Amino acid sequence: MNSVPRNWRLRQQRYRLVGEICESCGVRIFPPRDVCPECETMEQKEVAFSGRGEVYSYSTVYHPPRGFEEFAPYTVALVRLEEGPLVTAQLTDLDSEQVKIGMSVEMVTRRMQSGGEEGPIVYGYKFRPAIQPAAA
Amino acid sequence: MREVAVIGVGQTEVGEHWGVSLRHLALEAVQAAMADAGVVRADALYVGNMLSGELEGQEHLGALVADFAGLRGVEAFKIEAACGSGAAAVRMGYVAVAGGLADLVIVVGVEKMTDTLGPDTTAALAMAADADYEAAHGASFVTLNALVMRRYMHQYGYGHQDFAPFAVNAHQNALANPYAMFRFPVSSEKFRRARMISDPINLLDSSPICDGAAAVVLAPLGETRHQSMATVGIAASAVGTDTLAVHDRNDPLVLAGAELSSQRAYNAAGVRPADIDLFELHDAFTIMAALSLEAAGFADRGRGLALAADGEIGIEGRIPVTTMGGLKARGHPVGATGVYQIVEVVQQLRGLAGENQVPNARVGMAQNIGGSGATVITHILERI
Numbered sequence: 001m002n003s004v005p006r007n008w009r010l011r012q013q014r015y016r017l018v019g020e021i022c023e024s025c026g027v028r029i030f031p032p033r034d035v036c037p038e039c040e041t042m043e044q045k046e047v048a049f050s051g052r053g054e055v056y057s058y059s060t061v062y063h064p065p066r067g068f069e070e071f072a073p074y075t076v077a078l079v080r081l082e083e084g085p086l087v088t089a090q091l092t093d094l095d096s097e098q099v100k101i102g103m104s105v106e107m108v109t110r111r112m113q114s115g116g117e118e119g120p121i122v123y124g125y126k127f128r129p130a131i132q133p134a135a136a
Numbered sequence: 137m138r139e140v141a142v143i144g145v146g147q148t149e150v151g152e153h154w155g156v157s158l159r160h161l162a163l164e165a166v167q168a169a170m171a172d173a174g175v176v177r178a179d180a181l182y183v184g185n186m187l188s189g190e191l192e193g194q195e196h197l198g199a200l201v202a203d204f205a206g207l208r209g210v211e212a213f214k215i216e217a218a219c220g221s222g223a224a225a226v227r228m229g230y231v232a233v234a235g236g237l238a239d240l241v242i243v244v245g246v247e248k249m250t251d252t253l254g255p256d257t258t259a260a261l262a263m264a265a266d267a268d269y270e271a272a273h274g275a276s277f278v279t280l281n282a283l284v285m286r287r288y289m290h291q292y293g294y295g296h297q298d299f300a301p302f303a304v305n306a307h308q309n310a311l312a313n314p315y316a317m318f319r320f321p322v323s324s325e326k327f328r329r330a331r332m333i334s335d336p337i338n339l340l341d342s343s344p345i346c347d348g349a350a351a352v353v354l355a356p357l358g359e360t361r362h363q364s365m366a367t368v369g370i371a372a373s374a375v376g377t378d379t380l381a382v383h384d385r386n387d388p389l390v391l392a393g394a395e396l397s398s399q400r401a402y403n404a405a406g407v408r409p410a411d412i413d414l415f416e417l418h419d420a421f422t423i424m425a426a427l428s429l430e431a432a433g434f435a436d437r438g439r440g441l442a443l444a445a446d447g448e449i450g451i452e453g454r455i456p457v458t459t460m461g462g463l464k465a466r467g468h469p470v471g472a473t474g475v476y477q478i479v480e481v482v483q484q485l486r487g488l489a490g491e492n493q494v495p496n497a498r499v500g501m502a503q504n505i506g507g508s509g510a511t512v513i514t515h516i517l518e519r520i
Contacts, residue, residue, distance in 0.1 A: 010268060031269045037384070057388075059282035061274060065259035067259045068274040076275045078283050078383055086383035088270050088283075101290050112273065124272075135499070 002067065002119050014124035016105055017051050019085065020044035028083040051107030053081040054129065058099050067113055079105055080120065093128035096119050101120035137234045140370045142517065143250050143355035143478040144173025144237035150467030151197070153347040153362040154438035158192055158248040161349040167206040178353070178409045179238035184245035185227030185443035185471035186218055188308060191252050198406035201244060206377040211371040219420060220506025221245065222474025223513035229354045230373040239355060242401050245475030246349035257345055261470070264507040266381035279420070280382050280508045282337040287334065288389050292438040296336050299422035300327040301444035303340045303464055308452065310461030312491035339421045343468035349477040352482070357501040357520070368485045371407070371499070372516040374400035378511045394431035394505065397512035401501070405516040409433040411499040414456045414484055418505040419463045420505040428503060456494050459484060474504030478515060
């Protein structure tokens with residue numbers, strides 16, 4: 001299931017967070033889905049999202065599904081992107097920082113799965129605590 | 137359309153059946169239901185199942201079960217809607233009988249989940265979610281429910297311990313059900329100390345991985361009467377859907393598919409929530425029990441827990457739920473669960489639920505949920 005073409009098809013989403021904006025009703029859509037969930041037209045334009053957002057909810061996984069054992073325990077979050085949509089992704093680079101609902105996070109590219117002896121190594125988006133810009 | 141009756145029910149004990157194969161579990165339930173109905177043949181067999189391909193390397197269950205159940209030659213299919221597969225199969229049986237295309241239909245839900253190792257079963261269950269955008273990020277099915285649960289606690293100001301009444305009630309009701317997997321009580325204190333799975337969901341928030349099969353026999357109402365039992369009719373059979381992914385919902389704390397499904401069922405049966413004497417809801421996790429009570433109109437949004445805290449969900453309460461143990465304590469062999477729920481409602485409406493009998497039960501509702509709320513099948517049954 002963790003095949004090369006399957007992951008390759010998702011490269012724009014996995015590496016650049018490319019979603020859609022509906023030119024008919026203006027709603028921002030991620031993941032992209034062609035038929036607008038709000039107005040049901042197909043007038044979407046591709047747009048790369050900023051990758052900034054905040055934690056809507058989170059959970060730490062102690063019993064991972066097959067293929068994710070190396071990361072356990074890891075934290076999965078629902079992130080509210082600043083453009084509006086929610087996205088499911090792992091949090092990373094947390095160090096000792098405690099996750100809180102509402103904390104600011106930003107997208108980074110990380111290894112998502114190692115693929116064992118023969119499978120592909122999968123990269124994609126995770127979110128880390130937002131690095132505050134230095135004061136001017 | 138013809139009215140439809142449930143004229144026979146059968147079930148196997150839910151558990152870890154290492155000595156019994158999937159086909160034999162199905163056979164046992166089918167034979168029990170046929171014996172209960174007093175029938176020796178059928179026009180069609182519908183098999184509800186989610187994971188046989190992934191966990192057993194076996195698809196094509198319709199013909200397989202038909203053959204091994206002595207029904208070789210009948211129309212037979214497998215029907216899949218994740219954890220809602222069982223009720224989806226009942227729904228298709230209902231459609232066939234109500235539409236006049238079949239006079240005698242057997243529906244069996246069967247699942248075999250204990251032949252594989254934990255991480256494999258966990259990965260298989262995650263197939264109910266969005267593979268590209270949820271499961272690919274390491275979100276197990278438990279985790280998706282945990283994300284909803286934590287947000288619910290945050291938004292409405294609840295603590296984890298507030299969910300305990302659902303688990304305590306389910307285990308209490310399983311005590312007297314000989315088919316239940318966990319026939320032991322669970323205290324509020326035990327709930328608090330249970331091992332964490334995907335926080336805030338711990339072991340006692342969760343239904344177990346297990347094996348089981350349940351079956352019903354459907355026929356036109358009035359044409360086939362049970363020899364001795366009260367007749368139970370299907371007053372409504374309804375389905376609602378929602379997005380597969382939790383993140384695609386307008387409000388992840390609302391089971392919009394369950395609202396649609398419940399409303400359609402109430403309209404079809406001509407009843408209101410106040411008319412329902414018992415509710416077999418889909419307590420795969422305690423959070424799902426709370427959200428189901430809200431979506432089905434028994435509590436306002438954010439108030440499902442309050443209903444449980446006030447003792448209203450017990451056998452003698454205002455709306456008894458999981459009266460034979462529910463998914464939590466009877467067990468949740470995923471594709472079989474929806475059929476177990478129907479079997480249990482029939483037991484209640486026949487007045488044969490023993491120590492768990494809801495007094496004067498006349499109208500019962502069963503709601504089976506596929507995924508984290510994407511496919512919701514509601515049946516309302518009535519003692520005629």
